[in-house]
Amino acid sequence: MAAAPSATAERPLGIDELLERVRADLDRVEAQAAHDAARTGDALLVDIRYAALRERDGLIPGALVVERNELEWRLDPQGSHRAPEATSHDLRVVIVCNEGYASSLAAASLRLLGLHRATDLVGGFQAWRAAGLPVETTAASVTTTATATATA
Numbered sequence: 001m002a003a004a005p006s007a008t009a010e011r012p013l014g015i016d017e018l019l020e021r022v023r024a025d026l027d028r029v030e031a032q033a034a035h036d037a038a039r040t041g042d043a044l045l046v047d048i049r050y051a052a053l054r055e056r057d058g059l060i061p062g063a064l065v066v067e068r069n070e071l072e073w074r075l076d077p078q079g080s081h082r083a084p085e086a087t088s089h090d091l092r093v094v095i096v097c098n099e100g101y102a103s104s105l106a107a108a109s110l111r112l113l114g115l116h117r118a119t120d121l122v123g124g125f126q127a128w129r130a131a132g133l134p135v136e137t138t139a140a141s142v143t144t145t146a147t148a149t150a151t152a
Helices: 016-023 031-039 051-057 069-075 102-112 123-131 141-151
Strands: 044-048 093-096
Touching: 016 102, 031 044, 031 123, 051 123, 069 102, 093 102, 093 123, 102 123
Parallel strands: 044 093
Antiparallel strands: none
């Protein structure tokens, strides 16, 4: 039989509190600042959105696409499965998800691996697109747009 919780045990965190704590340690960046940093080579943008979102909405030109479930293995500079771009623990990584929630948790995980400059994009890909920054469309997003236009 399981023991009753201790009166001194810390209560579990909810996701909102966890995000607040994680974000307190991140230097989160806005879309234009992320674009500028990537353009000048000061940051690596890493898109962790799943394939269906990338196909629907398009890609950020030059961003490294890494599925969320592979992120730590691909960006650990000491890892045997690292991406060629994972050159150093000093690498400034800006994680991009769809709306800027999962990316905060992903950036915190990278910091635990020693990537002390890891952060995320406020508002995610949707903020990037809303800011009018470059987006490469995929064949699927063009087809979806063309189909929507033809049926309108």
